[in-house]
Amino acid sequence: MTDTPDTNATPHSKHGASLLELTPRTKRRNAAERRFRMYGMAAIASGLIMLVILVVNIFGAGMGAFQQTFMTLDVELLEAKLDKKGNRDIADIKKVSTFGYAPLLANAFETLVAKDGIETDLSPKKMGKLLSKGAAAQMRNYVIKNPDEIGKTVTFKFLTNSRVDGYMKGRVTRDSIANDKSISVTQLDLVDQLVAAGAIKKRVNLDFILGSDASDQRPEAAGMGVSMVGSLFMMLVVLALALPIGVAASIYLEEFAPKNWITDVIEVNISNLAAVPSIVFGILGLSVFINYMHLPMSAPLVGGLVLTLMTLPTIIISTRASLKSVPPSIRDAALGVGASKMQAVFHHVLPLAAPGILTGTIIGLAQALGETAPLLLIGMVGFIASNPPDSIAAGLMSPNSAMPAQIYEWAKRADPAFYERAWGGIIILLVFLITMNTVAVILRRRFERRW
């Protein structure tokens, strides 16, 4: 301390100030103290504000994805168009392509407009453009499934075009579509009237959670379901490999390893692996698993293997901590009644450390679930994950996406309608992460023992 604090306590100081009155210097020092404290509070506050902004932003931008605009429309399935021969032969019905269904939509719009007395200058074909490009395919699938319905009038619930959906959610306005070729102001006028007539409505869209990804043209139909399955398979691989290997490695290092240079090398290696950038693991996966071992590109198995290598250090570190927290008296007691060292560890120490190991594993899995960079390199981005796998082997080996990879894929696409999907995807991802972390915390609280 170079500047000795001024002694307020001595009444005979050179300032001659009273005890009750602060000297300017003390005032200055106290002000500095308050400022310093303020900096600290400001730092915490700004950190928390960032968190709040992030969360508000995610939910503000993403909740929309869970709702989608649907249009109910009565379509007459004209026999003349769909089954010219009239014999309901499924092979003949299948020959009618989705183009053959487009006129039915136009007819349906015409009837609707006439019935509700809606005035518009649009041709029925232009009106059909309000619906998703998948509307015709939806009708075709229905007809192929129920050929007996041909000739009747069926009420369908169609997804609307992403622009109409954006208009309903306030993302698209009359001003913003000036240069947009896929929708016009007259079409929006028609939408307003259809909303008033109750034909167009926003509803909860479960397909976003359970459905599959869709092409660039149909953001309204894209969903997370298939990539969730991909993530699930990856997590199964990580769990099946990282947990046993990680626990075995920790038991060796904590209970059996002799103090020698080999152990040192292993320890240094593990702590360094924990800090290697994740993209480097992606390069490893690409060159070892795909180029060298010829495992299929984009397969969840490869993703799982890469994430296993990434998660191992996390699991090893937390497992070692929970093994260490089991007091030596447990081991001594087991050894004292004649157990071998191995039996003491496997029968007594390991079960007592299990809650801690489980917690660490769940946290490691949560980390692996959100990891994206290595998945880019092993090709889990850039294609449309449209079909859920039909068996476990296919789930592991056939190309699929993963949740974060799917989000990245949507963020890269040109249509802003996909951005809402990306934010929505993040909400789903965060729900998984929060659930896993909560389970980990509850497990820790419930089973943690203080010795």
Next chain:
Amino acid sequence: MPTFWLVVALFALSAAGFFLGRQRALQAAGGDARQLHSLPSYYGLNVALTSLVPALGVLVIWLFAQPMIIESTVSGMIPDDLIPEATTRGLVMSDVRRVAEGLDTAIAQGAMTRDEVNTISTDDTDVRARLGEVGVALGSEVRSEVLSAAQRYRRMSQTGAVWMSIVVAVLAIAGLALAYLKTDKDFRARNTVERGILLLLLLAASIAILTTVGIVLSMLFETMNFFSLHSWKDFFFGSTWAPNFRGDSELSILPLLWGTLYISVVALLVAVPIGLFAAIYLSEYASYTVRSFAKPLLEILAGIPTIVYGLFALLTVGPALVKVFGRGEDGLLGVEWMSGATSVLTAGLVMGVMLIPFVSSLSDDIINAVPQTMRDGSLGLGATKSETVRQVVLPAALPGIVGAILLAASRAIGETMIVVMGAGAIAKFSGNPLEAMTTITTRIVSQLTGDTDFASPETLVAFALGLTLFVLTLGLNIFALYIVRKYREQYE
């Protein structure tokens, strides 16, 4: 997927072995477990492990070694004069592999029969066109030597797979039989099993070493291939990054390194003051309640996946910055300094937010490790709390805090998703933080995604970049851990 079924069969066999061994041990003891040296299940485990572990080990080693052996045999078939100038044997081999894979695809799609594939020759068939029909695009005409090498490659892979199944099956059955016959009431089964398990534990622990070796080797080989195609002087000391898929690219790491460091510095400028002050406040000032809710909340920031930060940079922070610094007259400042949402500032700010908890929780631990007696001494001399922190606690904790900042820096350099989505793709030397710039990790991603040709320097450069990144972050980490550890020892 025959390997999968082979593994399933191995496990089934060893499960059967467990019951057989247990049965035989009990029989040998006349049904009285007390007559045995070890508990009955150890005899079962002994049989199960002896049949499973060696067979599984051989299977794994075989899977790794077979490609290597086939590669070296087949590449010996290619005469030296066939390797064109400016390429290497490794590149011709990658052609061979592509043709072989193409032939496999052709069989799988039914475009060719097995016999046809084995007897086909370049004299009477246009192999490139035939493979093109099944969707396998080849860069150049297939020469006869390459085709015969590819056919050899396929044949060897197939016989290799057959032999692998035979060897593994024989090994599993032999192990089972051997252990079964050895089972006797005086056999020390527990000791044998425990030695075996210890070996397995050691093996699991060495996977960490294997991973590191795998990382280094996988990048080293491809980096060497890259340096045989591209001069290392240009890579390390050139000034332009301009990949060109027609060849003749300029691939220098320096502009990328500049972008990486610039973004990392911006991130640290955000993260270090906030993180450090937060740590000081939490450890020196905050009451127990504030600490118990502020600390976990801040740490949530570290648990958020980087893809979320990436999206936040691309869709929220970037456009917000454009609103302030761009758009000319319509913008908040009325200036036209920023044209796109991606920039050094976008990526740096968001990355800074991500790094706050790294800096704060590491520094928090380090500040807490400063002995209370030092604070008491300073306060006792009449210093205020902030004077104590600034002049006693911080100097004492400084090495540790530097270590924490270095760890955060290594994290920033290796971060991928935020810069892929927020930093842009233009490699240049520029001091303007509102311009888009690119980083090492971004270029690794862009060179290795999409259609990659492992014979071109434009793809292989990613491995050289990866190796540089690995060495850079590893060096920073080791240095940081060294500082932190050395400091901790002072007070322990």
